[in-house]
Amino acid sequence: KQEVTQIPAALSVPEGENLVLNCSFTDSAIYNLQWFRQDPGKGLTSLLLIQSSQREQTSGRLNASLDKSSGRSTLYIAASQPGDSATYLCAVRNTGNQFYFGTGTSLTVIP
Amino acid sequence: ETGVTQTPRHLVMGMTNKKSLKCEQHLGHNAMYWYKQSAKKPLELMFVYNFKEQTENNSVPSRFSPECPNSSHLFLHLHTLQPEDSALYLCASSQGGGQFFGPGTRLTVL
Numbered sequence: 001k002q003e004v005t006q007i008p009a010a011l012s013v014p015e016g017e018n019l020v021l022n023c024s025f026t027d028s029a030i031y032n033l034q035w036f037r038q039d040p041g042k043g044l045t046s047l048l049l050i051q052s053s054q055r056e057q058t059s060g061r062l063n064a065s066l067d068k069s070s071g072r073s074t075l076y077i078a079a080s081q082p083g084d085s086a087t088y089l090c091a092v093r094n095t096g097n098q099f100y101f102g103t104g105t106s107l108t109v110i111p
Numbered sequence: 112e113t114g115v116t117q118t119p120r121h122l123v124m125g126m127t128n129k130k131s132l133k134c135e136q137h138l139g140h141n142a143m144y145w146y147k148q149s150a151k152k153p154l155e156l157m158f159v160y161n162f163k164e165q166t167e168n169n170s171v172p173s174r175f176s177p178e179c180p181n182s183s184h185l186f187l188h189l190h191t192l193q194p195e196d197s198a199l200y201l202c203a204s205s206q207g208g209g210q211f212f213g214p215g216t217r218l219t220v221l
């Protein structure tokens with residue numbers, strides 16, 4: 001069964017810093033990997049989707065990379081802002097309609 | 112209205128009540144999902160529907176009963192719940208790519 005791990009569980013950084021969130025998965029036979037943001041008590045907002053054939057995706061200050069063979073993905077956030085404070089989740093999709101989620105990284109950006 | 116919507120947004124119910132959660136997606140997706148999110152725990156997949164047919168049931172207690180009348184609508188019928196069922200219930204949809212989530216229903220069982 002696919003297992004997804006996110007490290008660190010929590011991260012606190014001063015405003016303006018660049019930071020990296022990590023996601024690892026045990027089964028490299030994935031269809032895609034998706035990064036989400038979740039604000040407290042709210043639903044998940046999709047940030048980036050990387051297909052298994054892709055190495056990275058970019059959206060604004062966010063860049064996500066995928067190394068399928070090693071079972072790793074990183075989410076890079078440039079020039080962090082207090083509004084980036086949230087929990088960040090990664091999810092991998094195997095063949096079919098099964099999605100496996102990590103436990104998330106809780107990010108706090110200090111003004 | 113676009114995306115995935117869920118109603119109600121908040122629900123408080125007693126253990127003997129019967130209530131239903133509703134999810135609607137306006138994205139033309141063929142798959143819909145129910146997840147449970149409890150404090151300090153990862154998302155737990157509950158049910159998956161693909162083209163209105165249930166394809167996954169992750170050992171969910173029978174007090175949760177899903178219904179998918181068409182590809183755009185998904186319900187979760189609740190009866191005789193327990194206090195430990197209090198959580199955020201999230202609906203999502205997908206088609207060939209990533210998932211799109213609704214805002215969730217915050218359920219409190221007294």
